Amino acid sequence: MVTRRDERTGDDSRPSNAASASTDAGEFCSPDVSFVIPAHNEGGYLHGTLASIARLDTDYARETIVVDGDSSDATRTIAREHGATVL
Numbered sequence: 001m002v003t004r005r006d007e008r009t010g011d012d013s014r015p016s017n018a019a020s021a022s023t024d025a026g027e028f029c030s031p032d033v034s035f036v037i038p039a040h041n042e043g044g045y046l047h048g049t050l051a052s053i054a055r056l057d058t059d060y061a062r063e064t065i066v067v068d069g070d071s072s073d074a075t076r077t078i079a080r081e082h083g084a085t086v087l
Contacts, residue, residue: 029061030061031060031061031062031063032060032061032062033058033060033061033062033063034062034063034064034065035053035062035063035064035065036065036067037049037050037064037065037066037067037079037084038067038069039066039067039068039069039071039075039079040068040069040070040071040075041071041072041073041075042071042073042075043071043073043074043075043078044073046066046075046078046079046082047078047082050064050066050078050079050082050084051082054082063085064082064083064084064085065084065085065086065087066079066084066085066086066087067087068086068087
């Protein structure tokens with residue numbers, strides 16, 4: 001298990017798998033890992049890629065970003081369905 005020590009309180013905590021973890025004080029912390037996927041008309045492949053990332057067994061907080069190059073297929077829709085941020 002991976003733990004992270006809070007520098008302010010000295011507490012050990014286990015990171016969440018959420019894109020941004022919220023603290024009790026309502027602050028947001030950055031993810032440990034960012035997956036950035038460039039895509040242009042990748043609708044046929046993107047589902048498998050994003051599903052593979054979702055299946056990762058890790059304690060690291062992560063985010064997934066799909067950078068869409070003006071696709072004319074369902075790339076943007078598929079990315080959003082998987083919870084990715086689309087740019």
